[in-house]
Amino acid sequence: MQSNKFKFTNVSIFFVSVGLLTIAVLLNSCMMMGMGTMGGMGGGMNHGNNQSNSMSDTAIVRKGVIDVNSIDLNKDGYVYQCTMDWNVISDENGKCPLCRMTLKKVANEEAVKNLKEHNFEVKE
DSSP states (O other), X not given: OHHHHHHHHHHHHXXXXXXXXXXXXXXXXXHHTTOOSGXXXXXXXXXXXXXOOOHHHHTTBOOXXXXXXXXXTTOSSXXXXXXXXXXXXXXXXXXXXXXXXXXXXXXXXXXXXXXXXXXOOBOO
């Protein structure tokens, strides 16, 4: 009877070890993805954690009334807009400083339409 108890204990230790290893891998993956801790996963990506706060990164996060035509510095009729954070708009290709998605090239009119559909104020 003693040997059965010993086998059960070894199996239990094995599963606990596997469980702890899995948690460690998941936590490491979250940190590598810039999501902070597991608690930061609750409502999607945590836009505030592990992101650079330099002016060059946050300058393309538009606030207030957004004037798409003034963002189009080269006047080619196109801007780059994040399809997750619609108020992130640039005249140059790049990544969104909030979610790190690649900005999508869109016509100025499409950017205005996207902003309106997502309840941002737009200068006509």
